[in-house]
Amino acid sequence: MTHTLAPSYDPKQFEARLYEEWERSGVFQPSGKGEPYTILLPPPNVTGTLHMGHAFQHTLQDALIRYHRMRGYDTLWQMGTDHAGIATEMVVARNLGREGITRDELGRDGFIAKVWEWKQHSGDTIERQMRRLGTSGDWTRSVFTMDPMAAQAVVESFVRLHAQGLIYRGQRLVNWDPVLKTAISDLEVVNEEEDGFLWSISYPLSDGSGELVVATTRPETMLGDVAVMVHPQDERYTHLIGKTVALPLSGREIPVIADDYVEREFGTGVVKVTPAHDFNDYAVGQRHGLPLINIFTRVAAVNDNAPEKYRGLDRYAARKVVLADLEAEGRLVETKPHKLQVPRGDRTGQVIEPYLTDQWFVKMDGLAKRGLELVESGDVKLVPSNWINTYRHWMENIQDWCISRQLWWGHRIPAWYDDDGHIYVGRSEAEVREKHDLGHEVALSQDSDVLETWFSSQLWPFSTMGWPDQQRMDERGYDRYLPSSVLVTGFDIIFFWVARMIMATDHFTGRVPFNDVYITGLVRDKDGQKMSKSKGNILDPLDLIDGISLEDLLSKRTTGLMQPKMAEKIEKATRKEFPEGIPAFGADALRFTIAALATHGRDIRFDLGRAEGYKNFCNKLWNATRFVLMNTEGFVAQGAPAPRTDAERWILAQLAKTTAEAAQHFASYRFDLLAQSLYEFAWNDFCDWFVELAKPALNGDDAAAADSTRHTLLYVLERLLSLLHPLIPFVTEELWLAVSPRLDLAEATLMLRPYPLAGDFAGQDYAAAETDIEWLKAMVTALRKIRSELNVTPSKTVPLLLVDASAADRDRAARFDSQLRFLTRLEAIEVLADAHAAPAAATAVVGELKLLVPLEGLVDLSAERTRLDKELKRVEGEIAKCHNKLASETFVANAPPAVVEQERKRLADWNLQREALAAQRAKLG
The missing domain is CATH 1.10.730.10 (Isoleucyl-tRNA Synthetase; Domain 1)
Structure with missing residues (x-):
């Protein structure tokens, strides 16, 4: 059947139609024939929409899949989405808030039902948008990380790791988001330099012999101090080591200890030790056997471990009261501005609080050692290879991984507690009761926490292949498609995800998850700035594909939640850059x-x-x-x-x-x-x-x-x-x-x-044909340039004279006579034996061959003299550039020989052109 093309290119007329036809035909699914080639889609958040980072990586993955499909490989692009625990819970809670409903009013089961309802109606937006980009993945195999198959893998992996002693529950210091009221990963904390203060506070020695002045950026945490600390070799304080001080505002006696962690040059050289509220202090406390006094609640308010006056105050309100009381007692020695790194949660922007709490952890040292071996041995290859240094540094300095989150949405931890606090881990409550011979008279309650999203995502290479269910594994091609061929991902999640997949896949399956990891850069705006809502420089890939009016673009970039000044700034910049909005480029132009x-x-x-x-x-x-x-x-x-x-x-x-x-x-x-x-x-x-x-x-x-x-x-x-x-x-x-x-x-x-x-x-x-056609192209280009410069009308034919023609030039001129006449509108081609017999003519040079187009009847000779003078000046400028380069000892000594030789050839070519032009100029008088 004949397929008729429209007169002009308009991607809107065929892109959506073609995609529907492709997906309906089933061509995206594996063929089952040929060598397997598999890519795992980094599962985007189910809450999300397509952004430029997605568009960038998905385009490259799709190109690889389409290429290998055409090469005859059995291609599988495993699609799916991530349940994104924190992000999804925030979205649904916000939506409920607009209806006047709180999460707590619904209760856990009611809230989770609302999340599933939201996912059903709105959660697949990003997959629909990916189709618009041309994503040719197997949508029939798409996996959501909360699907029963994926959930089974999560439970199984937790139970096995616990049985192997690699998962444990303990009280540790974690990053705590007081808005979300949950622990978060180090990798979900953004450290930003901000303006703050350094306060110096005097701590009196208990024996009345003097005082120690402590410098701190967080005076409110002094309510949880358990020691003050000096450097063991600091001569100013060595005589005080072992004494005690009276902690201001609380009266507790705390010891003076020595540790080489102290920087003698910072502040006064004396620091407070608060192991329950600072990660470095926690390590000091472990070394010295110090007690842990937590003074904050889950929402970062002061708890009952502090003096009564401060209880119930928010941490920053408590700071103001503490400073006022210290000043009233004459203990506030100095306040001075100070730049400090402030940790904020990447979801809420809230200042993160180091918080002492019971959490579940994975022991990482052995897993990390093996994960590093697999990359250093080449079993997993990083592209570009320089990323191995970043990977190695993180793996060699890894800490135990806090995997529990105080959320409702996610994979609930498969652990149960009896009334005496005993912990039982199992695949189900029934299994726990049977294994531990617990009758129904023993009350059990399941752990209320869920697992961090990255815990389930680390299983992606094999959970999507049906592991641990053998029947599912056979159906989904576990043995055929694991390991996958390549993972395409940004460098920002090497630690979040890539390293964890390598460790988990090796541990549970004995295989690597993928052979190659192609690590991309991050997409920024044209000025190199990070794309963000606050900068107003975000580009939506769908807006580039389908176009968007200025009004709609402004509406997207300046939300009602913005500060008026910021909104005004963004609007001004947007109007300047896109005065008429963004035109529709189509998916192909964006992809290219x-x-x-x-x-x-x-x-x-x-x-x-x-x-x-x-x-x-x-x-x-x-x-x-x-x-x-x-x-x-x-x-x-x-x-x-x-x-x-x-x-x-x-x-x-x-x-x-x-x-x-x-x-x-x-x-x-x-x-x-x-x-x-x-x-x-x-x-x-x-x-x-x-x-x-x-x-x-x-x-x-x-x-x-x-x-x-x-x-x-x-x-x-x-x-x-x-x-x-x-x-x-x-x-x-x-x-x-x-x-x-x-x-x-x-x-x-x-x-x-x-x-x-x-x-x-x-x-x-076809080497000979290549040489000949390159000669023809040079001839056509030179002659068209002459016609253009002389402003010769397209319909007018002109004669061509050839001077200094070699035998090869004469042969080519004869063979390409019809092509030269047709393409450059020549009336005749003549080879001149005597260059001196040539009339005044416009000249060009191809190699050593001189092309002359007689000027008589074509141009104003005065104008041609001006043109030749201008061209001679340009050529002489190029000759000067070549001379300068070749006269430079640095260039000749350091440039590759081929580059130096190329520059000498350029000089020779320019000299030939100058000679020809000068000769022609001389003829015009």
């Missing part, structure tokens, strides 16, 4: 932009101007295809062409080179180089030059050459669309559907066409 920006650096600066350029690229491809279709009407080609013209041989040689480069760049994950190579071949070689070089044959009298050229046009275009398809799937599919009937292809979709390989062109040696 992403690929072109995918270097191996840490930061990716996203410039909207690049998207505009790649939309133009898609449009050029569209118009070139229409040209081919118009010139191959009723023509059907089969198999590879047998070229009859040099232009055909040249384009096939360029296709072979580009095909080899594409394979190399896919193998090394250099999407930027891949995009560059394909762009240059498509735009310059095919759409510009070959389309032009084909016209003489298509319009000539040689029917065999015309048909051969039609065959080559169709063949190269179809192979070009195949090369481009992994990066820009929509436009290539739409064009291919129109082209493929003329090649009598069996496949119903470009996705199932074989990807071009270097071996496809074995035995072809």
Whole structure:
């Protein structure tokens, strides 16, 4: 059936339609044939929407999947979403708040029911948006981390780790978010430098012999002090070690201890020790056997362990009262401004409180040692390889992992307590009772905490494959698809997720989770700034694909929750950058932009101007295809062409080179180089030059050459669309559907066409044709430049004189006579034996060959003198640049020999041009 192309490129007309057809056809699902190639989608939060980081990584993953699918691999892109415990609980609680309902009013079961209800209606938004980007993953296998299959893996892994002594419950200091009222990971804490104060407080010695002045940034925590500490070699204080001080405001006696943790140069060289409220102090307390006095509640208010006056006060209210009381007692020695690192929760922005509480932990030392071995041995390869240093540093300094969270939404910890506080871990309450012979008269209550989201996510490589249920494992291809081929992820979650998957997968399955980890940079705006709501520089990928008006963009960027000044600043910047909103670029232009920006650096600066350029690229491809279709009407080609013209041989040689480069760049994950190579071949070689070089044959009298050229046009275009398809799937599919009937292809979709390989062109040696066509291109370019500079109308033909023509030049001029006449509107080509006989003419140089276009009847000679003078000045400037480089000893000594030689050749070429131009200028008087 004939597929008709629209007159102009408009992605809105076909992108959504094509995706629906692809998904409905089942082509995204594994074929079960060929070598397996698997990618695990880093599961986005179920609360989330597609952002530029997602679009960036999903585009690269999709390109890899489409490439390997076309290579005949059994491709599986495992899709899914993460239940995102903290984020989801916050979203649903906020939604309930708008209805005047609190979480506590609903109770645990009622609240969880509301979360599932929200997930059913709103939680799949991001998956719908991923489809708009062209994500060709197997949606039929999509896994949600709270699904029964995934939940079984979570329970099983917890139970096994506990039985192996690797999970334990204990009282430790954790990062505590007093708004969420839960522990959070170190990796969920953002440390930011802020302005604060350093307060100096005098602690009187108990024997009345003097005082010690302590410097602190958190005076309220002194209510939990258990010691003051000096450096053991600080001569100012060594005589006081072992004495006690009276803790101001509470009267408790606490010892003076020595520890080399103290920085003698900081403050007074004396520090307070509060093990229950500072991680470093906690370590000191463990070394010295100090007591732990927690003075805060779960909401960071002062508890009953502090003097009565301060009980119930918020920590910052308590700070004000403590400072006032110290000043009243004459104990506040000094207050001075001080820059300090403030830890804030990445979800709430709340200052995190080190908090002493009972939590569940995983012992990490043995797991981390093995996880490091797997990367250092190359069993898991990091790309780029320099990230191994970051990975090694973290693994060698790892702490036990706090895995419990004080939330309701998530995987509830499979542990039960009796009335005496005994803990029983099992897969279910029934299993616990049976295993420990507990009758129903023994009351058991399940732990109310849930597991941190990353605990379930670390199991992703094998929980999505049905582990530990053997039947499910067989059904989902556990043995076939584990390990996966590559994980594509940002460097910011190497520790959150990548390292934990390596450790967990090895521990539970004896396998690595993936062979390669391709680590991308983070997407920033065009100025290198992090994209954030507060900066007003967030770009929504869907807005780039479908376009958005200025009014709607302002509405998204300036919410009612913003401070008026910030909203005003963001509005002003947005109006300046997008005065007419954002135009629709289409998914392909966005994807090609992403690929072109995918270097191996840490930061990716996203410039909207690049998207505009790649939309133009898609449009050029569209118009070139229409040209081919118009010139191959009723023509059907089969198999590879047998070229009859040099232009055909040249384009096939360029296709072979580009095909080899594409394979190399896919193998090394250099999407930027891949995009560059394909762009240059498509735009310059095919759409510009070959389309032009084909016209003489298509319009000539040689029917065999015309048909051969039609065959080559169709063949190269179809192979070009195949090369481009992994990066820009929509436009290539739409064009291919129109082209493929003329090649009598069996496949119903470009996705199932074989990807071009270097071996496809074995035995072809078109080096001579390449050299000849490069000569022809140089001739055409030079002559068109002369016509343009002389402002010769397109319809007017001109004569061409050749001076200093070698035998090869004369041969090429004869063979390409018709092409030169057609492409540059020549009336005649004449080789001059005597250069002195040449008339006044516009001159260009190709190698050592001089091209002369007589000026008589074409131009104003005065204007031509001016033009030649200007061109001579430009050429002399280039000669000066070359001389300066070659005169530099540093350049000649340090530059690669090939670069130095290239510069010498450039100098020789410029000198030839100067000679030719000077000779021509002399003729004009």
